[in-house]
């Protein structure tokens with residue numbers, strides 16, 4: 001779900017991961033991830049972990065206190081019931097947040113690459129590392145699709161493979177930003193590209 005209350009409005013129920021986490025019985029009954037874009041410039045300088053972790057902790061406490069009940073109406077009214085959160089140390093109130101995983105992805109390699117207009121020119125192609133035998137893969141490279149998604153990540157892997165061994169010959173979607181598109185996506189891609197260009201989502205620059 002991606003449209004909950006700010007500032008942690010992206011919610012994923014990840015309870016399927018619990019059996020892999022090795023909890024002693026009885027363990028947590030469910031597992032939830034919350035995230036969002038962090039309003040911070042910390043990625044521009046060496047991370048000040050203590051500072052940024054403190055910011056994220058404060059943000060999370062405020063969000064659980066004020067907003068979590070919009071996702072979980074039965075999680076306490078009028079205030080969030082902190083006892084809902086698992087804490088092996090059984091702390092009281094907001095201190096239970098310290099038993100949760102809080103993380104600010106401010107290290108450059110941990111940041112999500114966006115597709116701001118004019119930014120495509122800075123993306124490198126899979127064979128553009130400048131080093132022989134070093135091929136690039138990841139949603140951040142110039143795949144021809146150039147937006148942050150799993151499809152772009154998969155395309156980048158295929159392009160790296162093709163650069164190394166010639167296979168697969170066709171990477172669907174790599175002509176997305178160019179007239180005529182590429183096999184399999186040209187008709188749909190043309191419509192979608194037109195709609196998204198109008199919104200300023202995609203840029204050829």
Ligand SMILES: Cc1cc2nc3c(=O)[nH]c(=O)nc-3n(C[C@H](O)[C@H](O)[C@H](O)COP(=O)(O)OP(=O)(O)OC[C@H]3O[C@@H](n4cnc5c(N)ncnc54)[C@H](O)[C@@H]3O)c2cc1C
Pocket residue numbers: 010035036109110112137138139140148149150151153
């Ligand atoms: C909250 C959120 C929601 C999203 N929702 C969607 C969605 O609904 N649909 C969709 O298609 N896409 C979605 N995306 C985007 C998608 O997850 C990414 O585009 C995709 O995972 C990028 O894959 P990647 O392989 O390029 O990079 P990543 O998945 O980021 O993998 C890079 C890996 O490299 C590791 N790494 C980094 N530095 C080093 C290092 N120095 N040494 C060793 N390892 C290192 C990292 O730990 C990571 O495991 C979402 C992303 C986020 C953050």
